[in-house]
Amino acid sequence: MIFLEPYEVLTKVYKGGAHLKIALSSLPAGEKGRTVKLCYAALEHDGYLNLCLASIAKKKPQESICLILKIALAAMLFADMVPPVVVNEAVALTKHIGKGGAAGFVNAALRAFKKENVILPEGEEGLAIESNFPRFAIDALRKEYGDRVKEIVFARSHGVSVRFVRGMESYLGREHLDTPFENVKIFKNFVRDEGFDRGDYTFQSVGSVAVCEAIEPCGSLLDACAAPGGKSVLLSDKCVRVTACELHPHRVALIESYIRRMGANNIDVLEKDATAFDPAWEGKFDAVLCDVPCSGLGTASENPDLPLRKNEGTMSELEALQRSILTNCSRYVKAGGSLYYATCSILKEENDGIVQAFLGAHPAFSAEGISSPLTHEKTPFGLQFLPDRAFGAGFYIAKLRRNA
Numbered sequence: 001m002i003f004l005e006p007y008e009v010l011t012k013v014y015k016g017g018a019h020l021k022i023a024l025s026s027l028p029a030g031e032k033g034r035t036v037k038l039c040y041a042a043l044e045h046d047g048y049l050n051l052c053l054a055s056i057a058k059k060k061p062q063e064s065i066c067l068i069l070k071i072a073l074a075a076m077l078f079a080d081m082v083p084p085v086v087v088n089e090a091v092a093l094t095k096h097i098g099k100g101g102a103a104g105f106v107n108a109a110l111r112a113f114k115k116e117n118v119i120l121p122e123g124e125e126g127l128a129i130e131s132n133f134p135r136f137a138i139d140a141l142r143k144e145y146g147d148r149v150k151e152i153v154f155a156r157s158h159g160v161s162v163r164f165v166r167g168m169e170s171y172l173g174r175e176h177l178d179t180p181f182e183n184v185k186i187f188k189n190f191v192r193d194e195g196f197d198r199g200d201y202t203f204q205s206v207g208s209v210a211v212c213e214a215i216e217p218c219g220s221l222l223d224a225c226a227a228p229g230g231k232s233v234l235l236s237d238k239c240v241r242v243t244a245c246e247l248h249p250h251r252v253a254l255i256e257s258y259i260r261r262m263g264a265n266n267i268d269v270l271e272k273d274a275t276a277f278d279p280a281w282e283g284k285f286d287a288v289l290c291d292v293p294c295s296g297l298g299t300a301s302e303n304p305d306l307p308l309r310k311n312e313g314t315m316s317e318l319e320a321l322q323r324s325i326l327t328n329c330s331r332y333v334k335a336g337g338s339l340y341y342a343t344c345s346i347l348k349e350e351n352d353g354i355v356q357a358f359l360g361a362h363p364a365f366s367a368e369g370i371s372s373p374l375t376h377e378k379t380p381f382g383l384q385f386l387p388d389r390a391f392g393a394g395f396y397i398a399k400l401r402r403n404a
């Protein structure tokens with residue numbers, strides 16, 4: 001029953017609020033390619049599939065049936081599966097989950113589906129549906145970048161970004177793109193092998209590498225929001241000692257295993273809340289990085305489940321958290337030291353907006369210019385990497401100097 005696994009994964013995502021990548025990672029190893037493809041297709045086209053559903057069902061069916069229909073429609077429209085197979089599989093799944101009474105409806109609705117009956121709204125609403133971006137983000141990006149909004153929201157990941165530590169040459173026979181960073185390549189396909197466990201390479205977005213490159217070497221660095229640990233590990237190459245903190249215990253474990261795999265030996269890992277002041281750390285660090293929790297909209301093409309969790313309400317909560325982390329952690333920077341603020345967001349509110357408010361309230365800090373070899377926009381306070389010009393990666397970094 002080929003729709004059963006996608007159904008189980010997507011139930012966790014839609015109903016349980018699970019992250020797609022985490023839900024997929026718990027599948028048994030082996031052939032899961034089709035499940036991955038169907039789950040991505042359903043989520044990337046969620047808004048459009050809702051319109052499709054409305055075109056075949058006068059009254060919204062119950063959740064489980066909606067999900068079966070979405071998977072079936074995604075399979076037909078975006079995964080090249082032929083309608084007779086799709087209908088049979090959808091009906092079989094409906095019976096399997098104990099909803100046999102709805103099997104006739106599922107059968108008839110799928111047979112009645114006609115693409116031409118689906119009408120995409122015009123303007124920004126249609127763009128939001130087609131691009132799988134929340135409407136509020138479309139409005140914000142339009143205001144900031146005008147017509148370029150379309151290039152930004154339709155930009156796709158260029159492949160798997162791999163940062164090599166050693167042995168890169170043996171992988172370069174495969175199709176790949178060079179990046180401005182000599183040891184970072186983007187592969188169309190890259191299946192993890194034993195080199196990963198040996199720490200010969202790691203998977204790290206070119207945008208995340210660009211953020212680390214913009215950070216100056218220093219003695220002591222605090223990475224206040226460090227899990228899963230990609231930046232802490234890369235920064236440990238150029239800082240004498242890194243202190244990597246994280247709020248959630250299960251994510252602290254991710255940092256520890258990342259460090260172990262990559263063989264870094266100058267990182268201290270702590271479970272710690274970056275919003276709670278620790279007097280023992282006042283003025284203690286040469287540099288502090290606040291790579292704060294954010295909307296993640298700079299990596300939306302890799303995480304099509306993001307829009308399910310982000311709306312204007314969650315955004316204002318996130319912005320309050322970002323302000324609180326930056327304000328608290330600024331107290332840990334010694335006089336003359338640096339405070340870095342980073343996100344994987346492309347929204348001004350989470351980036352320059354947070355930095356501007358912070359600087360307004362903290363005259364001891366001032367913004368400093370930084371540069372990057374990765375294509376970026378210079379903003380009033382930092383650098384913005386945008387997905388359409390930076391290999392699909394949307395990241396932000398600002399550097400602030402503590403003057404006294």
Ligand SMILES: C[S@@+](CC[C@H](N)C(=O)[O-])C[C@H]1O[C@@H](n2cnc3c(N)ncnc32)[C@H](O)[C@@H]1O
Nearest residue numbers: 225226227228229230231246247273274291293
């Ligand atoms: C953007 S991610 C960091 C990515 C990481 N720097 C890397 O490159 O691998 C933000 C992290 O902050 C953590 N976090 C959220 N609230 C926090 C808090 N109050 N204190 C510390 N960490 C927090 C999240 O659990 C998440 O792991």
